[in-house]
Amino acid sequence: VAKLDRAAGSGDTRDKTRQQVVALIRSAGQIARIDIAAATGVSPATITAITQEMIQAGLVEEVAPEAGRSAAGRGRPRVSLKLRGDAHLVAGIKVSFRVLSLVMIDFEGNTVAEHVRPLTAPRLAPDDMVRDIQALLTEATAQLGLGIDGISGLGVGLAGTIDAIEGFVHWSPSLTKRNIALRDLLEAALPMPVFLDNDANLVAKAEQLFGEARGVRDFIVVTIEQGVGMGIVIDGEVFRGTRGCGAEFGHTKVHLDGALCRCGQRGCLEAYVADYALLREADVSIPLSTGKTPEERLALLFDAAHEGDPTACSIVRRASRMFAMGLANLVNIFDPRLVILSGERMSHDFLYSDEVLTEMHNAVVQVDAPPPEVKIHKWGDQMWAKGAAAYAMEGVTELAVRRLAVDA
Ligand SMILES: [Zn+2]
Secondary structure, X not given: OOOXXXXXXXXXXXXXXXXXXXXXXXXXXXXXXXXXXXXXXXOHHHHHHHHHHHHHOOOEEEEOOOXXXXXXXXXXXXXXXXXXXXXXXXXXXXXXXXEEEEEEXXXXXXXXXXXXXXXXXXXXXXXXXXXXXXXXXXXXXXXXXXXXXXXXXXEEEEOOEEEOOOOEEEEOOOEOOOOEOHHHHXXXXXXXXXXXEEHHHHHHHHHHHHOOOOOOOOEEEEEEOOOEEEEEEEOOEEEOOOOOOOOOHHHOEOOOOOOEOOOOOEOEOHHHHOHHHHHHHHHHHOOOOOOOOHHHHHHHHHHHHHOOOHHHHHHHHHHHXXXXXXXXXXXXXXXXXXXXXXXXXXXXXXXXXXXXXXXXXXXXXXXXXXXXXEEEEEOOHHHHHHHHHHHHHHHHHXXXXXXXXXXX
């Protein structure tokens, strides 16, 4: 049974059991009380009492016997329990370079709505970011005929160094200022609890819940977007480090006194593989037309590399080799079962190439056991947003279940 990763709670055993029961019903879809008791090791009488509270609170409902799974052809069909989809509606937002992407899910995890809205600028003052998010929520809920207060919780994922527990942004490429208590700002402007996290952690969450990592306890997700991000899952839990700023794969050093990074330091992986790093190199000797967007210039660079332009090839090859070295370092430290390379745009295909994977395998500690599996999972902003929604749903569930404990 997966623990809810924010279930610090009161230490009350019954509260923990309630969290466990909801998580179990969520992962099973439908499940009979007796099977919940078997899976949790809690007495059937306690499970009956706990699920009765949940039914009364409108979180859980019974499924008619004919719709539920019957007991393998013998005895009468058992009543199953499922979560009540309309118990809570939550929203997840992914902050990208140019747009905000939103996904709304119901309490069962079904996608109810999707919405995209351009950001007023790629980097915003914190108050302007709050206003953009508020405007997106207003638009998206209006399309469902709801007010913004119809949403029980909001998850927000953005790039940068973020303390998820404190809801604090140490630094983000999306904000013009450092050290912002963004969760507090959002909660002051919005009527629902807000759950903030680094976007790569939310991709890890999404991979764990509905992606390539279902059933995998130890895995690493590397995200390639404007920058390079990483989510680490150890024994089923997202690992965040002491200050909530672990997993800064993009800022691990791959070169002493190397290229200058956006973070201000030198030799970071990102300073070799990110879009800006490639364009910086290209600017030196490849005449990419001025007046074009960074995306257009990047496309020209990749076209030149495909056509065999030696300079373009050397830029892309260096980035690939740096990336392979970085991946090998990760595998050597964590020895995960699975590494997922997750990115949105085709333009980064060179980072997913067989050459990169071969180079990585060559630099991994060699033993007589297969190296970790590497999966490539391309998905768009909507899936990142769904990860943010799933994270908010965990938070909302925890709060809803704690409320049961208070009422009991
Ligand atoms: Zn850096």
